[in-house]
């Protein structure tokens with residue numbers, strides 16, 4: 001079975017399952033879980049930051065960042081396509097009383113600094129207080145260019161704003177650019193990492209920041225019901241995600257490239273683009289339901305949209321043979337249609 005829907009479907013490795021079974025644990029709400037503490041220290045160290053916080057999900061990590069940076073009546077600037085605006089249930093507004101101010105993403109996923117400037121509110125009782133800019137890297141698989149990150153940091157500094165990164169897939173950017181986590185992290189006041197996507201841990205994310213920010217986030221995590229007890233069971237897999245799964249992401253990028261090339265050779269598929277571990281394509285077959293069923297018979301899961309571009313995601317559990325299996329299945333389908 002090859003599942004192209006998302007890199008969230010990755011199964012934990014054997015080594016992760018062993019580490020989870022053997023993990024030394026304690027009550028993390030008391031700060032007593034040595035494995036959670038070690039994971040948090042490991043992430044902070046890799047990023048060149050003071051502190052980190054293990055969270056149940058990337059959504060929770062982003063929400064904690066927003067609530068730790070902003071107060072009730074503050075706002076954050078973000079992209080229309082930002083996960084922490086569009087895909088997190090409006091959590092910042094619902095639970096944080098924080099107003100999002102989205103602006104259109106540029107084609108490369110960045111936020112234009114001029115547009116950001118135009119969205120910053122003056123100090124006036126009519127307006128929410130603009131506090132924070134939130135970027136996303138990778139965004140739709142796209143890597144934000146390093147020079148842009150430096151410009152964004154300079155801009156945020158000049159405007160007296162903090163800069164947060166939704167780095168759910170920041171390690172895909174790290175591997176694609178051949179840089180370190182610290183190289184990217186240095187431009188931000190805080191950032192998140194998802195351990196449970198391409199890095200293959202079963203559960204968990206991290207928020208990374210300075211001591212004071214992480215202390216505020218830790219308080220909000222408890223308020224949100226995210227204080228977990230013997231969470232070292234999960235953190236043990238997270239440690240291996242950071243040590244054993246990062247470099248492997250390059251294979252996903254290579255497989256995505258091979259998939260994009262293979263798809264381009266098919267009559268019914270129009271490839272839009274490939275970015276890191278994601279391929280975007282339009283599937284122009286008259287009967288997509290029949291195609292989905294055909295793929296399912298061949299053990300392939302993919303989300304295909306009739307009138308929009310579809311996203312195929314590569315990850316640890318799709319080896320090169322899985323890419324070939326999808327291409328062959330599609331080409332048999334085309335043959336059967338003729």
Ligand SMILES: *Cc1c(COP(=O)(O)O)cnc(C)c1O
Pocket residue numbers: 056057058059060062083084136138166168169194196205
């Ligand atoms: C997946 C994802 C998240 C949230 O992660 P969950 O663990 O699913 O809550 C946040 N931001 C981006 C960009 C993501 O892709």
